[in-house]
Amino acid sequence: MTDSLETEKSRAAAWFRSLRDDIVAAFEALEQDHTEGPLSEAAPSRFEVTETKRTSDDGSDAGGGLMSVMRGGRVFEKVGVNVSTVYGTLGERAQMAMAARKGIPGMKEDPRFWASGISLVAHMQNPHVPAVHMNTRMFWTPHAWWFGGGSDLNPCIEYDEDTAHFHAQQREKLDPHGAEFYPRLKDWADEYFFIPHRKRARGVGGIFMDDHCTGDWEADFSLTQDIGRAFLPAFVPLVRKRRVQAWNEADKDAQLVHRGLYAEYNLVYDRGTKFGLETGHDANAVLMSLPPLAKWV
Template sequence: MTDPFEDQKARASAWFHSLRDEIVTAFESLEQTHITGPLADRPAGRFDVSPTRRDTGGGGVMSVMRGGRVFEKVGVNISTVYGELSPAAQSAMAARRGLPGMADDPRFWASGISLVAHMQNPHTPAVHMNTRMFWTPHGWWFGGGSDLNPCLPYDEDTAGFHATLKAHCDRHDPKYYPRFKAWADTYFYVPHRGRARGVGGIFFDDHSTGDWEADFAFTQDVGRAFLPAFLPLAERRRTTPWSEADRGAQLAHRGLYAEYNLLYDRGTKFGLETGHDPDAVLMSMPPLATWP
């Protein structure tokens, strides 16, 4: 039987791959151009690239840079996976998305890009971005977003990051940015600590207006917004001197980040529950962190 969504799946998967290539190139360029300031005397970081595999269908590419001039650890992963959802996943999806018949036909297909960057300089914020497409015979949707996670916040960095996200959202619907910003504020909250993970951004899930082309175009623009939102502030902060106290604040904030990702993040839970490569799923974990 011909898959009526074969073309859409191929286009989405190819887009995530091309976005990954653009970001990897930009990040390696940022390493090469860091020639003054802290850690400028060490070799420029480069990505190590390796394939990933999901035992029951699909896989992807994991690209990780460690110990660079600007990035202490950054991962830019892409994957395209498929198979059948577990009974628990079927129930959760049917309840959250109102999709009937999941037990009768539990097939799924998912593709996306996931990025997490932990920076050398405590004045340069950590950042996260992901976008994805999910398909079942009962419906399709997009999800993702981008959020900034500084341990030493700067108002101008926060404002610039949000302004770029808003500009890209406004190309599609002026209601998107306020709606998805509010969703990010709720989603990226750490209940047991009573605080947000960072200074927010946008988050959306289950996004399906019925117009696949329009929803795909919006998801592409969320991805396109990332580099112009993040690179200027990374370039601004990468040469700032830091103290041991600044480093301590950074490591403590990374502990908060790790707690959130292990306890609450949907992508982490889905990846581990569906048998994806655990190294790729846990790429988001910081290289060093501290706890009280």
């Protein structure tokens, strides 16, 4: 492992933590300054922060991170913002999955890995405010390294102008890296966040990438950073606009049904959920994406 690689891994981990801090501060500000509209008279909520630990099979330290969860607020019904850096060796199931999906040779002989990233899911009080997901990450094995992540919007009540704004912010941050990136990552998100057994998308899309490695670490890291930087400008204005709208029982029912769709996807298809559980990461942190309430019809 070269000194340069160790520096790059440290820079990536520090960036994910910095992005986490910015998002937590912005979300707590949304809680604090919600003074008009539904639930504005309730007490603002704040994040509860818990340190997470991962241990290897022999009990040795294998990394960890911070799980930050805010519940029952004026604006956010449940939101989790996790950041972690974990390392060790991949179990046999994870080795096989990695080798099969990514075509990486030698995993069985040398199954070491290192991974760092941020992941968030926000479920909102007001059904007019869309739920949202975002993550960015760096992954390393002795055989390869890559970046991944993106963000996608999951409204239960769709507004075309909100979808347009969310996508425009993504394009604005990606276009400086090359005009091909936004349409490619948009199409990737549409494919990745599709729910086969429901024959529909789980939301209105966004951007997504995985296995991103051009061989130029600086360029790939810069792209990943801008995926992260696009998130708050894409999402926060939608929250500010929609959180003041009144809702009725039918709106809330539609929200709970849509959350059921979200839960199905995360438990059945999401690669991050599968990887986190297979590698022994804190189960509560891995499953923090699940909504507090959901409904199936």
